[in-house]
Amino acid sequence: MATTHPAAPSRECDGVRDSGLRTGVGHGPGETARNCPRQRVTAPDLVLCGILCFLCCVAWRLPWAGDLGQHAAVIDRLRHDLADPGSPLVDRPGSGSPYYTPYTVAAALLARATGAASLSVMSVCGMVNSLALLAGLRIFVRTLTDRLWAPALTALCMLFLWGTQLFLWSGHASLSALCLSLSYPSLFAFALGLYLWSRLLRAGREDTGVVHWAVTGLLAGCLVLIHPVMAMGALIGCSAMFAGTVRRIGPRTLARCTAGAVTAALLLVVWPYGNILSLPDASALDAFHISAYELIPQHYGLALIGLPVLLLRLRRSRRDPLVLMCLGTATVAVCGWFTGHYTWGRVIPHLLFGLQCAPAVELCAPWPRGVRARTGRGLLAAVFAVALLNGARVQAGALLYVVPAHRLPVAFTAKAQYLPTWPGFDWAARHFRYGEVVLTNDYEALRMLPGYGVYTVMPAWPQPEIPRSESMRRTADVALALDARATGSERRKAVCRGGADWLVLTGGQSIPPGQGFVETAEGPDGVRLVRVALRC
CATH class of the missing domain: 3.40.50 (Rossmann fold)
Known part of the structure; x- marks a missing residue:
């Protein structure tokens, strides 16, 4: 049976949080949330609110340069015929289309209830996804650690720590990629994955009941239905979060895990728009996903700042959840490269999130005492600041999706990296x-x-x-x-x-x-x- 080594928690209810992480060091379950009084909105929360406001402005403008039309078409088909929508893109029967998911059905029901056009509903979906992403991130990071600034700094890392060359792909959480895919199901799937990670962290530390596991299984089933490919990285993360925090695996734990798995499987089997388990493999999409493996240093190089921090976390605990998650997703990504199953590269956003989250959490810890530790922390902070500023420079072109180019300095628009929106029809x-x-x-x-x-x-x-x-x-x-x-x-x-x-x-x-x-x-x-x- 696997056990963690408990350490005495040292928490305060005001500005200073404990210096250790909640995971891997065995803090008591949920002490901060239960023992501390409700706090007012803090400065880190204001940072998250600022990011949310920017993303909502983008969602309202709904820049179009990608697959937005396909997702709007799915909503249109469901709105006109919820029982038999047919194929979303061509005029033929579409039994078993994976695009008819809980996400798109909910959007279609909203369209039918309000009479709004599908593109208008997509704009609302973008705002909901923005809130879900930042809320899921905050819940996960606050479950992972008590450090006050960790969620805000993790959000900034998620937006900016990518590469020195702009790379736009749905499911990626860089600022520019988010601007073009805010209303996509892949982003909601990524946000739902973060929330599931927090639930599995809790399940590993606390004596959660069958209801907790059943709800977790239900959400996991929804995640697989919403985006089966993105679900791969999220479920690897779920396994890592639970394996990295569980104290022991006994009959009760196995029974609860089984309850969650059965609930998820039951949802997949009874989903009326086709059985996701009977879909053909994703090899037809491999040719499109090879781009995820090209120019890796230019597209993802800035995130490698998190690698030394992950090694430090591994030294502290061999069952660190972030380390396990990065190892799992990296293994799948490498296997995808060597086998030619480039669709497996969809786990890269989850791998990068682990690399982005690790330095953000580490830099929010109290300043160490030893000279060597202080020097290391100072070096990390300096490199981190340079990388974050460089990443912000690369992603700065996202401002053009909110502010018209003629209202910005010519020097900025001439150098900004961004994908211009397409002229509409x-x-x-x-x-x-x-x-x-x-x-x-x-x-x-x-x-x-x-x-x-x-x-x-x-x-x-x-x-x-x-x-x-x-x-x-x-x-x-x-x-x-x-x-x-x-x-x-x-x-x-x-x-x-x-x-x-x-x-x-x-x-x-x-x-x-x-x-x-x-x-x-x-x-x-x-x-x-x-x-x-x-x-x-």
Whole structure:
């Protein structure tokens, strides 16, 4: 049986917290929350509130440069037919689509109750996700340690300690990545994972009952449904938090763990929108996720400041939860690289969070007494300050998602690293009716148009509910319909096979020769909207 070595807790209810972590040193369960009177809002909480206000401003503006349209389309399909929504991106049955999750069902119910447009609901989701992320972070860090400034400093590290070159990916919690994915299910899954870690820390230290474990299992099941790939890193963290703090594993503990596991499995089995356990593997997405393994020093190098701190924590306790979590996620990430399963790189945000959290917690400890320890702490603080400022410089371009560029100094906008938002298709959307089908192969159009209530002939991303053969046929039909070298008859037949009501043409793409096509509108950069009036 595994046991920890208890140390006498030394806590105070005012500004000074204990110098040791709650985990790995065996402090009594929940002493601070139960024995100390309710405190007023502190300066660290104001820092978190400031971050929350900024993220809510971003969510209100809802910058669009990514998969926002796909997630809005999922809400649209559920809002129009909650029982049988079909495939979210193409006009076909979609039994078993993994995009219909508790997160998107809740958003669709909000849309149905309020009558708000899906994109407006996505803006609300962004605000909810912002609150969930910072609340989950604060709860986790306050469960991990009593140090007052640790949550605020961890939040700053999470936003800025990434790399010297901007890298944007959904599920990543850098400031710029958050601005473009605030309303995505992956961010809510990351926030829910942090909250689950706090529950597993409590379960390891305290004598929690069956209800605690059942609720934890229910939340874990929701996490897997919301984002199965992001859940991998979160569940590794759950195992690490519990293994790093549990004092002994007896029959009662095993029974409660079983109750949590059964609750999670039961939710996965009874979920009405398809069994997540029967989905095909994620190998079709590996080609898209290889970017997570490219330019690692430039994309993640600043977070390596946490590596010496993790080694220090390992020296203090071989069962330190953060160390175990980083070892577990790093192992999966490395295996993903060597096996070619690049989708496993989705655990990298959780690995980096451990690297970011460790120095933040360490620097919030009281100043050590020995000369050698003081020198080490001073060196860590200096390197940390330089890294944090450098990371803030890299992420500073996120300000452009809130403040228009013409209101900022030219010297700033000229050097800022950021991904410009895409021009919208509002000019075309006024001609669409819900459920119509658009044929296009433009990168941005494929990812934006579903957000306006229409389908595309070919999906922007591989969809698990669409057989590979059908997906290849749809892609071939789109290529043939837009191929100027093909005959007019071949191109018209391809348009008919795709069931297209509209064509969106970019660059030098031409309208198929013959009657049955009406150029309806023209948008930015020469993009044209063509009505299909063929008798197929």
